[in-house]
Amino acid sequence: MSHRPEPVALDRNALGLTESTIMGVAGAAPVFSIAATSAALVASVGVLAPASLLYCGLLMFGVTFAYMYLNRLDANAGASYAWVSRIFNRALGFLAGWSLLVASAMFMVSGTIPAATATLALVAPSLVGSTPVVTLVAAGWLILVSAVILKGIKLTSYVQVTLTALELLILLVIVVASLWRFSSMPAHPLHWADFSPTAFSPHVFTLGALTAIFFYWGWDVTVNLNEETRDGSRVASVGSLLAMLIIIALFILFMVVALLALSDQEIQNASTNIMLAVADKLFPKPWNYMAVLAVMLSTLGTLETSILQFTRTMFAQSRDGMLHHRYAHLHPTWDTPWVATLVIAGFGLALLFLASFIPTVNQIIQDSIDAIGFQASFYYGLACLACAWHVWKAERKSALEVLLFLVWPLVSGLFLWFIGIYSLPTFNTTVNVIAMGGILLGLLPFWFNRRKAAPTAQAQPVNEL
Secondary structure, eight states, rough: OOOOOOSSSTTOOOHHHHHHHHHHHHHOOHHHHHHHHHHHHHHGGGGGGHHHHHHHHHHHHHHHHHHHHHHHOOOOOOTTHHHHHHHHHHHHHHHHHHHHHHHHHHHHHHHHHHHHHHHHHHHHHGGOHHHHHHHHHHHHHHHHHHHHHHHOOOOOOOOHHHHHHHHHHHHHHHHHHHHHHHHSSSOOOOOOOGGGGGHHHHHHHHHHHHHHHHTTTTHHHHHGGGGGGGHHHHHHHHHHHHHHHHHHHHHHHHHHHHHOOOOOOHHHHHGGGGGHHHHHHSSOTTTTGGHHHHHHHHHHHHHHHHHHHHHHHHHHHTTSSSSSSSGHHHHHTTOOOHHHHHHHHEEEEEEEHHHOOOOOOOHHHHHHHHHHHHHHHHHHHHHHHHHHHHHHHHHOHHHHHHHIIIHHHHHHHHHHHHHHHHHHHGGHHHHIIIIIIIHTTTTHHHHHHHGGGGGSSSSGGGGGO
């Protein structure tokens, strides 16, 4: 009997522009991000919340432009890891990739538990308060999503398109119904002046940015899938831009809706159930539970993209010899990095097992969100600085290239690093240990594997990228 030899490359040309864009939208998890952080954002900046998302979104465009530019130079599944390695050096590049691995691993808890609670709210509401049952259901979702990803990128994309389409349909229904219902008698009257940059003090803007960064994290999965995308250097770049435009519009629209529909007290009482609080005012039971369904779909979608980012980054680092070669093994039938997928699934199950012994699940979720925001600021910022440096060193560059790929990413990268440093004193000890310790821990595997790294992982002159 003949056996198919182990593939040496990911499943090329599996995704098109539509799938790439949807992956990016799902990566930012519109409904999950809204549910998890809207109350915290309103508590920080009040009626300036929509403007905070707008201006932070504009800053995040600097990251998007940086990723577009670097992806067109080198369509590598390692994304920020590969680009920073080549433009700066191997150590910074490895830490950029490692911080994404840590952030994605942390999301195995902060992503699966909300999916589990939403599932129980729909089928067994009396069990929502049981931590062991919640973690058991969360483990079930993690195993199922991991199995889908193992089976191949095409099946994964079909599932993602279905989940995201239903999620966005429900979100748009709630947004349109809210605008129709609450515009005439809003809980918070909104004015154009609330969108003025002068409405912010530096301190207030920074407080809003701390929360807004998590809103936008995850869209970059489009470039981690560039080797599996048709004409990946171009299509994945365009997909990331389209995803960001959609995400910004959705976030701002719902934040406006939340302020129109709910008072400050209602928003704070709703906490992470803000979608359900708005739906409760719009629809009778059981139709209001479409909001819970949307949260579940969104969480599962972004859980899928987080695993994809983890496995593709680990695959690229292993392929270059920066991690053990076993993580670059592809399944002979499905062309997926199956060992890396089992690693993240196993790590997520271990974290869930530990979480089952801790009664304060909400605190676990909040701590992981804070740590993820810090780690995202670190590797996004590094990629922005690498892009700006590469453009600066380029012999020929137009005024438009200087604006989009040098000035904008430079401002965004420096701002993200400032936000990360500024946030450290506001974190508790657990978050600081996870946020900084998780990144610094990467120095151990880097030191161990640095002598075995392939030539492609070596830093090279920027004019050769």
